[in-house]
Amino acid sequence: MFNVTMSDGIVLTTTLWTLRSVKFNEKSSFPVNYQSFPYNYFVEKAIVLQWATALLLKTMPQHAILIQHMRGNGSNTGKFAGFHQAQDIADTVTWLKQQYWWNGVLFGTGKSAMGVMSYLSALVNVPMRAQSVSIAAADEYKLIYQNGAFRSALVNGMLKYVNQTDYNVTYIDHEDPGPWWNGTNLDGHYAGVKWPAVHTAGWYDVFQQDTLDVYHGYRTQSDPEIRDLQFLIIEPKGHCFAGGAVKWHNLALAELSTLASTFAGMLFGVLADAVNVPKFEAGLELLRSLSKQIPRVFWYVMGSGLHGAKGNWIAAADALPTPTPTPMYLAPHKTLSEVVPNQSSAFSYVYNPEDPVKTLGGNNMGAPPALTGMANLPCGPWDQLPVNKYRTDVLVFTSEKLQTELAITGRTKIVLFVSSNVTDTDFTAKLVDVFPNGTRLLLQDGIQRMRWRYPHKGPQFMSPGEVYKIEIDLWSTSYIFMPNHSIGVDISSSNVPQFDANPNTGYPLKVTSRVPYTLLANNTVHTGLDQASHVLLPVVPLDSVAPVRDKIMQNLLPHFSTTADGQPTLAAKLRALGEDVSQ
Incomplete structure (x- = not known):
């Protein structure tokens, strides 16, 4: 655990999580997956275990997760500031550069509030290599106010969850979408995105439209070199864990969840050793060759759920159909x-x-x-x-x-x-x-x-x-x-x-x-x-919106897990090719 001092003197608790097999010495270094975190320790540990089983053990055992608690959270100094904390990400990267165990490769991940902060990292020009964000937003004003109406259930619940209920008054006092909200949305800043990303949305998620809008921004306004390396997965639920009157197809939901971690593993696995520009560019080229074989968008097509009704399946294409x-x-x-x-x-x-x-x-x-x-x-x-x-x-x-x-x-x-x-x-x-x-x-x-x-x-x-x-x-x-x-x-x-x-x-x-x-x-x-x-x-x-061909799912998913005969997967082969690129 580290106490990292920000540029304004505020100290933030920061924890580095790795597998026990990772050796710390002056001769070894590894990529870091950074998350800005508003929750408590128990949630932190659950998230780390989820990522360790879904990603680290499968693609990058020499990989660390760096979780930094936000201002006013736990024992941290400073006052809670909602999502007005992008500068802390830049300050943390400055600190990371001084750590012998970081190889210079930074990944951004996060779900919900952590995903919001990951998206907002584009505001401070961090040297990101790849990103995987799930059910998140990138515009704090729209998160709090929908067409001018205060989203009371979301705001009150969210602040209660992070033990910051007093901040509700701050949001109420800034009903006008004026300068106070500056630095909390990506509009006009997508050109600062220079990395591939996986975006996961939910049709019934509280951040649904903003996630889709961010994907569109990455796809059309980011650095032209990485626009074709954006992937979108849309499940029906998002934060809506309980569902509703329609019972969604559990196998399809599991496949979509697997796809999200699959694409993240693909990006992170290939780019884990992109410690310099030549290796990064080589990794991007390898990813482009792979992306030509698969759709960029997978989404759940909903239906009534009645016997014989169409829908409740997965569709796939390079883009959502133009309506x-x-x-x-x-x-x-x-x-x-x-x-x-x-x-x-x-x-x-x-x-x-x-x-x-x-x-x-x-x-x-x-x-x-x-x-x-x-x-x-x-x-x-x-x-x-x-x-x-x-x-x-x-x-x-x-x-x-x-x-x-x-x-x-x-x-x-x-x-x-x-x-x-x-x-x-x-x-x-x-x-x-x-x-x-x-x-x-x-x-x-x-x-x-x-x-x-x-x-x-x-x-x-x-x-x-x-x-x-x-x-x-x-x-x-x-x-x-x-x-x-x-x-x-x-x-x-x-x-x-x-x-x-x-x-x-x-x-x-x-x-x-x-x-x-x-x-x-x-x-x-x-x-x-x-x-x-x-x-x-x-x-x-x-x-x-026809269901995706079974062969696409059958051919795609095995590329990112161990084959039956123990042979290297496609992702592993791509990463090995990237290792041949010298500085």
Whole structure:
């Protein structure tokens, strides 16, 4: 264990974990896998054991994990600062350069909060060789506020887990996406990424869209030399450990998890000895030759789970299929139409912040309380009928029954024309699969806080009675609707505790969180003619989400484990070739 002093004098506890077989002497050195860590020792040990069994023993026995506890964590000095800690990564690398046991090869890994810090290392130009990040974000503001709405369940649970509940006030006091958030997102900084990476996302994960956006940034804006060495794996769950009403295919989940560690092993194994530029470039070239043989994106295609239904399998391609944005319009009689209604309609309801719509499913932390100490908020694809029952503040729209399968993959958005009698309120939207028996299975949901619809312009208040056009981002999904099912959209103004209930007053969150005061909002959704509210579905051809050929999985996975006759695997052969490159 080391006490590492940062450039501002703060001392951070830092632990080096290795296998017992690793010998420490002046003649030996090894690569380091760095993780910035907000949790306690017991979680640290569990994570180390997981990595040791999944990665170290298989690909790099001469490999160390360096776990550094963040500011204000445990016995560390300094105050907890959320994810405003990227400079500490740079300071730690400066310290590493003075250690005889480091060979100069740095890998970045992390899941959840550790993954956030790993992504943010690109802000400080660390000499990374490769990276594997799972279910993480790279924009702290969007992590805390989704389209202006405070993500209360996520923030409160996360801070409770790391024993930093007092920091909740700090987040509340910085509702405006202004300079305070500088240094906590990668926008405009992707050119600093100069290494290959494996990204793992989850369709129902709390960080889902940000993980996908980061992958896109790495793929299109990073150093051109490594853009083709980015791999993406999308499972259904993410932080949603408990699942939902649909039982996902366990074998497919296991294969996706294996793929994630497989790709990480491939990158880390080949680049473990890339101690200089020639070896690094040679390793990249070897990885390029391998990457030509396999898809870059593997994702789970979800389905209803009913007998004979399509979906709940793995698809693979060099990129997610390009969808055709297909509108379905909110129409009279609360239907969904493929054409713009030729008459205008208005659907109104009263939103009472003191009686909000309750969260049931979606992109939430779904871990059991015994594991995290958080409330067990249901996550994943849950039936919304119990949520909507007896409520007059949820507008439920349903299409005609589908005649054929309909596949969607990509980002879903809902465009609404709305008005209210107050200066600020929320509008929420859910995309659901409506089963023949009436079940409304949640696929994705979203929210828009009206005063933050143009976040970088500051609060923009409504004029009572005026109609505004807004766009609610429902993030991304991959799903197959079956014949005899319908497409559904549910509109309301609250989803608690996933988001805090908007009190409709327009006051800043730092005021309303301390002085409870609410107003009733008479909210209206307008449809038809030039106010044609609609959902934009990311429709793709059915064959673009077909299950990956079994041969791909059978041929890919054995490359990174010991062969039956004990012969070197492909990854080992590539690494051996890299060792022939001299400085």
